[in-house]
Every structure is written in structure tokens, then in C-alpha cells.
Amino acid sequence: MQMIRKWLSEGMATWDTPPDRRTERAAFGKSYRREVPLGAHAEVPPLADRADPVDLLEQQAQDRVASLVPIRYGRMLVSPFTFYRGAALIMATDLAAVPRTALTAQLCGDAHVSNFGLFASTERRLVFDLNDFDETLPGPFEWDVKRLAASVELAGRDNGVKDKARRKIVRECVRNYRRTMRSFAKDGTLNVWYARLDVDDLLASGKGLDTKRARRTATEQADKARARDRTQALRKFTTVQDGQVRIVHDPPLVVPIAELPEVTDPQAVLDELNDQLRAYLQTLTPERRRVMSQFHAIDAAHKVVGVGSVGTRAWIVLMEGAARDDAFLLQVKQAQSSVLETVLGPAAQEEHGERVVVGQRLMQVAGDPFLGWKRMQVIIGQESSVDYYLRQLRDWKGSMPIDQLTPRGLGTYARACAxxxxxxxxxxxxxxxxxxxxxxxxxxxHSVADFAAAYADLNDADYRALEDAVQSGRVRAQTGV
Structure with a gap:
């Protein structure tokens, strides 16, 4: 008993992660600069040595719904920044051609500024976090940092931020990543695991919100996120037909199964879908499985999502519980192989839905409680089994209007992302x-800021290449959708 009291009085920090291991691993990291110097991170592949960006996009399109691919190209052509959002495969190919470390972490794989946002925790607190894990895979930590930095550079250009100010924003973004990592290296494992950006705490403290406009913008986005919940989603995407709640028909973005020409018996499709959803429940924890088991699917629709994801199979499923007003929308989204797998090798998980869910649970501090996965054999419009991950369509989900941020606002936001x-x-x-x-x-x-500027130039050239491909008739783009 005396030994236990002594151990408790000395505290648990040294037991959790011994100081000698911290020192040993830090020394290893410092010595690794001889393998990959810090200055090497400024390098980008020469334009002449790169793969044709349109070829890469067309290769990706082969595994997507052909009729939706023109919508994807149309959304990418809105601006060089939106092109970048859909060009994760191009960047993964480029990153494989420049020096990289063997210091790995679980990567988002697509860590651009639009893939961060607001979410509800299970305690019903609003938190800021990563929000897209379609490309997640273990890999060199700096790949995510470079993808983030280049997106800040492109967003700054898109918003008309001057060169000197833009360079400062990007550099401070990378610096905040570096300083935060060094701070976490001094902290205990459990403190790192529980660390979060709580939006309510930030608004109350005003930290990082040094102007009235910044505080007003942050407050407005927090309020909008709280309003984007399951009831708002039901109002937007459902209607009452013949006394029954059904998903609205809004082609080509939302097409209910009853409106799909290949469906002759919608109820048979729903019966099969409910069978598939029972298997999905096994990927949830017992208490969440209990909650979800009280719902069943009463309608489903194909829904176009995002920019980079356009053309993948994505569905919304209307789930009903004990009564009509006890309902929510479940998103069922296809999980394809990560773009990083083309250069880093296959994922450890057999199903890509599981790969996405595992990556999200590892990286995100407050994920959707009903996030799970299922390989489904029977979903309309597919010839074989397809990997999916599932989650609520909306639960206090919000994002910042990147195109409306001032230079000061973009800097604050970029540091939060970092x-x-x-x-x-x-x-x-x-x-x-x-x-x-x-x-x-x-x-x-400075090296990553140099990379970001140079890579933004490459991205601009790729954007023009897609424009030329559309003008020549090589590919077709559908704009305004």
C-alpha cells in the first residue's frame, strides 16, 4: 500500500512516457535531417517530368459513375483552388517524386483548408477538426503539411491576397504546425489524446479572434453549424407524398430510388438495404448499435457530393424510428482506394470503408457516433460489391467560407488548421x-512556404490543362451544378 501511495504522489507523467524515450526519439528525429535536409522540402517536380494531369484525372474517372464525371470537372474548373480540391491524386504522384521522410503518421491524405470544419461532440460541444478522410493512410507526415500549405497559398491567391502577405500567412501556418508538434512532444500521451479546439471556449476567450469582425464571423459560423442538424437536413431533403415522408427529387444532385430507371421494385431495394444495414451495425460499439437498431430505412436516394468525390457512389437513406418525427438521414458514401496507395502501397484494411473509419477515429477528436462501414453487394447501379462508410448526414456540421476570408481571417483560420x-x-x-x-x-x-508557392504555380498549369482538354473536346465538363 505504501508503494502505491508513493507512486501516486510522484505522479503518472513519467510512467506514461519515460523521459529517456522522449530524448532518444527526439535525437533520432534531429539526426534524420542528414537523410532528408529541412531545405529539401522546398523541391517540386519539374513540369517537364510530371505525368499529364488530365490523364491522371481520366484514370480516376474510370472507377466513377460516368454520367457524373462532367459535373466533377465543372466544379474543378470554377477556380484553381477548386481544381486543387479535386487533384489529390495529382499531388500524391508529385509528392512521391520529391524527397520524403520516413517519419510517418496517419495522414488525412487531402488536408486542404476546405477539409476542416465544425462538428458536434457526443457531449454536444462544438469542436473544430478535420472532416474528410477518403484518402487517409499512414505516410510521411510532411505530405499533409504540404497539402495544407499549398491550399493556403491557393486560397490566398483566389482571395486576392498580395504576395508578401500571402507568404507570411503560409509561413505562419507551417510554423504553427511545427510549434504545436514541439509542444505536444513535451506533453503526456493522454493530454495529447484529449486535446481539442473547443469552439465555445474559443469564442468565450476570444483567443485568436483579435478583431470584432473575426469574432462576429466565428460566432456566425458556429450558429450556422448548430442549425445544420438532422432536423434541418430532413426539412431540406424530404417531403410528404401521399401521406408518406420521402426524399425530394432534385436531379442530377438528388435522385430517389423510385425515380431511377433501373429500379422496378423500390420496396425490394429497401428490404435488401435494411439487411445490409444490419451488418453495418456490427462495426459500431454496443451502445451505439443499440440506438441504431431502433431505426429502419424507408427511402433512399443517390446524392452528388463535394468536388473531389463527385462521381463516386453516394447515397442518403431516410431512417425512421418509432414515429414519423423520429427520423434522420444516414449518408452511405463509397470508399475507393486512397490516392496515396498508388505510391505508398495498399492499406492494411481489407475494406476501404474500414480504412476510412479507422483513419477518422484515429485522427479526429470527436467523430460521428454512428460512423461505420460495410461492403454492400446490392445498391442500385453497381455490378459488384462496393465498399462504403456510413454516418449521419448532418450533426452540427459547418465550414468556413474560405472565399470570404480577409488576409487576417485567412491567417487565423490557417493557424487553426495547422x-x-x-x-x-x-x-x-x-x-x-x-x-x-x-x-x-x-x-x-520557409522550405514548405517555398514549396507551396511553387506548387501553386504547377496547379495553375494543371488547371489550364483541364480547361484546354474541355475546349478541345477531350473531356466534357458540366458547369453550374
Whole structure:
């Protein structure tokens, strides 16, 4: 008993992660600069040595719904920034051609500024976090940092931010990642695991919101996120037909199964879908399985989503519980192979839906409680089994209007993204080695800022290549959808 009291009085921090291991791993990270110097992160592949970007997009399109691919191209052509959102495969190919570390973490794989947002925790708190894990895979930590930095550069260009100010924003974004990682390397494992950006706390403290406009914008987006809940989704996407609640018909973005020409018996499709959903329940924890088992599917529709995801199979399913007003919409989204697998090798998980869910649960501090996966054999319009992940369509989900941010606002937002990304990497990678590698100097910050500017130029050239491909008739784009 005396031994236990002594152990408790000394505290648990040294027991959790011994100081000698921290020192050892930090020293290893610092020594790794000899393998990949910090300055090497400025490199981009020469334009002449790169694969044709349109070829890569067309290869990706082969596994997508052909009729929706023109919508994807149309959305990518809105601006160089929206093109970048759909060009994760192109960037993964480019990153494989420049020096990279072996310091791995669970990667988002598509960590651009529009893939961060607001979410509800199970305690009904609003938190800021990553929100897209379609490409998640373990890999070199700096790949996510570079994808984020280049997106900040492109968003700044899109918003008309001047060169000098834009460079400062990108550099401070990378610096915040580096400093946050170094801070987490000094912290205990459980403190890192529980760390979060709580939006209510931020609004109350005003930290990082140094102007009235910044505070007003943040408050407005928080209020909008809270309003984007399951009841709002039901109002937007459902209607009453012949006394029954049904999903609205809004082609080509939302097409209920009853309106699909290949469906002759919608009820038979729903019966099969309910069978499939019972298997999905096994990927949830017991208490969440209990909640979801009280719902059943009464309608479903194909829904076009995102920019990069357009053309993948995505469905919304109307789930009903004990009564008509006891309902919500479940999103069933196809999970294809990660673009990172083309250069880093296959995922450890057999099903890509499981790969997405595992990555999200590792990186996100407050994920959807009903996030799960299922390989489904029978969904309309597919010839074989397809991997899906499932989650609520909306639960206090919100995003920042990137195109409306001032230079100051973009800087604040970019630093929040950097902190969040560092926390996700600290949870899943060797934070001591990564922090040791990054060091105290600003060399990494400047190198990645150089990379971001140079890569934005490559992205602009790729954007023009897609424009030329559309004008020549090589590919077809459908705009305004």
C-alpha cells in the first residue's frame, strides 16, 4: 500500500512516457535531417517530368459513375483552388517524386483548408477538426503539411491576397504546425489524446479572434453549424407524398430510388438495404448499435457530393424510428482506394470503408457516433460489391467560407488548421521524432512556404490543362451544378 501511495504522489507523467524515450526519439528525429535536409522540402517536380494531369484525372474517372464525371470537372474548373480540391491524386504522384521522410503518421491524405470544419461532440460541444478522410493512410507526415500549405497559398491567391502577405500567412501556418508538434512532444500521451479546439471556449476567450469582425464571423459560423442538424437536413431533403415522408427529387444532385430507371421494385431495394444495414451495425460499439437498431430505412436516394468525390457512389437513406418525427438521414458514401496507395502501397484494411473509419477515429477528436462501414453487394447501379462508410448526414456540421476570408481571417483560420493537423499527427505518429526533426529554427517553415508557392504555380498549369482538354473536346465538363 505504501508503494502505491508513493507512486501516486510522484505522479503518472513519467510512467506514461519515460523521459529517456522522449530524448532518444527526439535525437533520432534531429539526426534524420542528414537523410532528408529541412531545405529539401522546398523541391517540386519539374513540369517537364510530371505525368499529364488530365490523364491522371481520366484514370480516376474510370472507377466513377460516368454520367457524373462532367459535373466533377465543372466544379474543378470554377477556380484553381477548386481544381486543387479535386487533384489529390495529382499531388500524391508529385509528392512521391520529391524527397520524403520516413517519419510517418496517419495522414488525412487531402488536408486542404476546405477539409476542416465544425462538428458536434457526443457531449454536444462544438469542436473544430478535420472532416474528410477518403484518402487517409499512414505516410510521411510532411505530405499533409504540404497539402495544407499549398491550399493556403491557393486560397490566398483566389482571395486576392498580395504576395508578401500571402507568404507570411503560409509561413505562419507551417510554423504553427511545427510549434504545436514541439509542444505536444513535451506533453503526456493522454493530454495529447484529449486535446481539442473547443469552439465555445474559443469564442468565450476570444483567443485568436483579435478583431470584432473575426469574432462576429466565428460566432456566425458556429450558429450556422448548430442549425445544420438532422432536423434541418430532413426539412431540406424530404417531403410528404401521399401521406408518406420521402426524399425530394432534385436531379442530377438528388435522385430517389423510385425515380431511377433501373429500379422496378423500390420496396425490394429497401428490404435488401435494411439487411445490409444490419451488418453495418456490427462495426459500431454496443451502445451505439443499440440506438441504431431502433431505426429502419424507408427511402433512399443517390446524392452528388463535394468536388473531389463527385462521381463516386453516394447515397442518403431516410431512417425512421418509432414515429414519423423520429427520423434522420444516414449518408452511405463509397470508399475507393486512397490516392496515396498508388505510391505508398495498399492499406492494411481489407475494406476501404474500414480504412476510412479507422483513419477518422484515429485522427479526429470527436467523430460521428454512428460512423461505420460495410461492403454492400446490392445498391442500385453497381455490378459488384462496393465498399462504403456510413454516418449521419448532418450533426452540427459547418465550414468556413474560405472565399470570404480577409488576409487576417485567412491567417487565423490557417493557424487553426495547422494546430489541428499537428494534433492529429501527434496522436498517431512518433511526435518526439517529428518534433526533433522539425527543430526550433524556421528552416522547415520557409522550405514548405517555398514549396507551396511553387506548387501553386504547377496547379495553375494543371488547371489550364483541364480547361484546354474541355475546349478541345477531350473531356466534357458540366458547369453550374
Amino acid at each position: 494546430w489541428t493537423l499537428a494534433r492529429a499527427h501527434a496522436r498517431t505518429g512518433d511526435r518526439f521524432a517529428i518534433a526533433g526533426y522539425l527543430g526550433k529554427s524556421e528552416e522547415f517553415d
